[in-house]
Amino acid sequence: MDRFYFPTWVNQFVVLLGLGAGAAVTYGAVVYTYGTLPSTLNVGYSPVQPVPFSHELHAGQLKMDCRYCHNTVEIAGEAAVPPTATCINCHSGVNSTGTTTTGYTAIHSTSVKLLPVRDSFRTGEPMDWQRIHDLADYVYFNHAAHLNRGVGCVECHGRIDRMEQVWQDKTLSMGFCLDCHRNPEPRLRPQSEITNLAWVPQYDLTTEEGLKKHMDDIAKEYEQLHGTPYPKIHASTSCSTCHR
Numbered sequence: 001m002d003r004f005y006f007p008t009w010v011n012q013f014v015v016l017l018g019l020g021a022g023a024a025v026t027y028g029a030v031v032y033t034y035g036t037l038p039s040t041l042n043v044g045y046s047p048v049q050p051v052p053f054s055h056e057l058h059a060g061q062l063k064m065d066c067r068y069c070h071n072t073v074e075i076a077g078e079a080a081v082p083p084t085a086t087c088i089n090c091h092s093g094v095n096s097t098g099t100t101t102t103g104y105t106a107i108h109s110t111s112v113k114l115l116p117v118r119d120s121f122r123t124g125e126p127m128d129w130q131r132i133h134d135l136a137d138y139v140y141f142n143h144a145a146h147l148n149r150g151v152g153c154v155e156c157h158g159r160i161d162r163m164e165q166v167w168q169d170k171t172l173s174m175g176f177c178l179d180c181h182r183n184p185e186p187r188l189r190p191q192s193e194i195t196n197l198a199w200v201p202q203y204d205l206t207t208e209e210g211l212k213k214h215m216d217d218i219a220k221e222y223e224q225l226h227g228t229p230y231p232k233i234h235a236s237t238s239c240s241t242c243h244r
């Protein structure tokens with residue numbers, strides 16, 4: 001049987017190939033290292049806001065539901081930061097006819113801290129809230145799809161109700177997303193608890209029996225709310241789910 005020999009001029013490419021492979025490994029290692037450092041992934045990022053709005057006060061102490069302000073979160077991909085009018089419901093001190101009010105609508109109505117809010121309402125210019133969480137544009141994300149399947153805010157944002165100034169609490173990296181998508185059941189909760197950041201499951205979810213009871217409760221609540229059977233959870237890990 002004849003053997004095929006590569007001509008000797010091919011050798012130079014073998015060297016190049018070797019260099020290329022080496023470079024690829026180094027490149028991969030560097031991307032991996034920097035790509036997974038918390039600092040690169042923005043954990044802890046907490047820009048100063050134009051008004052010192054406190055979630056610790058409004059969502060924590062005053063126990064306002066997240067959806068009072070982020071009212072699109074269950075129906076849309078985006079959670080939407082509230083318009084100035086939402087703040088003015090409580091902080092204006094004047095009503096639509098310009099008359100000074102007292103009580104519920106006049107909380108800190110002359111506060112200097114709230115001056116930018118009153119200016120924004122008067123001029124119609126939206127508040128310049130600084131964005132904190134921001135995935136790369138090549139990633140598709142949808143809030144409603146998660147909340148309607150019982151993934152609570154706390155899974156991705158941490159204890160917002162304890163934050164004076166919001167910071168990014170989780171990496172929101174691909175690994176973070178996939179970690180849950182591979183096995184979401186233990187991290188789901190009843191629909192009624194999605195904005196209750198303090199909620200904890202009442203069963204031991206590391207046991208098969210505990211997990212079954214947990215899912216049964218979720219399914220029962222779903223069926224009561226919707227009147228249809230609880231659909232099977234399938235959090236896809238295929239690339240096209242998040243990269244469209």
Ligand code: HEC
Nearest residue numbers: 053058059064065066069129130131132133153157160166
């Ligand atoms: C009284 C209105 C109000 C309530 C209630 C409220 N928020 Fe907010 N939220 C805001 C405003 C205003 C901002 C933008 C300024 C800031 O980041 O503090 C914001 C920002 C955020 C951000 C950061 C957005 C970004 O730029 O990435 C997250 C996450 C968030 N809220 C989650 C929650 C959660 C979870 C709850 C319920 C526990 C909640 N909020 C309750 C008004 C509210």
Ligand code: HEC
Nearest residue numbers: 051052053058082086087089090107108111112113114117
């Ligand atoms: C449901 C009513 C309500 C809404 C809506 C509301 N707040 Fe408040 N806010 C309060 C109350 C009550 C306090 C003060 C509690 C206290 O001083 O004990 C407060 C205090 C504040 C303070 C501190 C003021 C100071 O001088 O100490 C700021 C700043 C503030 N809110 C910003 C906002 C912003 C911005 C929004 C809109 C995103 C908003 N609030 C929406 C009820 C509300």
Ligand code: HEC
Nearest residue numbers: 066070073078079080081133134135141146151152153156
């Ligand atoms: C499964 C993870 C996850 C859950 C659950 C989740 N968020 Fe988010 N949230 C994100 C990600 C990721 C972003 C950044 C989105 C982007 O950059 O496109 C974000 C952004 C936001 C923003 C900024 C505006 C926007 O839509 O980009 C607000 C406000 C917010 N979330 C509030 C909430 C509230 C309130 C809840 C619960 C009712 C919640 N989130 C539940 C992952 C989540």
Ligand code: HEC
Nearest residue numbers: 140141142145149155172177180184187233234235241242
């Ligand atoms: C704590 C669990 C959890 C985390 C964290 C999580 N997901 Fe999901 N994701 C789910 C579940 C559950 C579903 C819904 C599965 C179903 O409908 O059966 C889902 C569905 C999706 C879908 C499909 C939505 C649609 O419109 O059909 C996308 C896209 C998605 N997730 C992206 C992300 C991204 C991007 C991240 C990270 C920033 C993320 N998820 C983090 C649990 C999670």
Ligand code: HEC
Nearest residue numbers: 035135136139172173174177178181236237238239241242
């Ligand atoms: C559940 C959602 C999800 C799925 C499924 C997913 N990705 Fe990603 N991917 C992400 C997120 C989130 C990021 C980080 C975005 C950022 O940094 O803002 C990312 C980043 C990336 C990057 C940029 C490099 C990096 O690591 O930051 C590449 C390349 C990539 N994904 C490829 C893939 C491939 C290939 C698959 C299929 C095997 C896949 N992704 C499946 C969510 C997902």
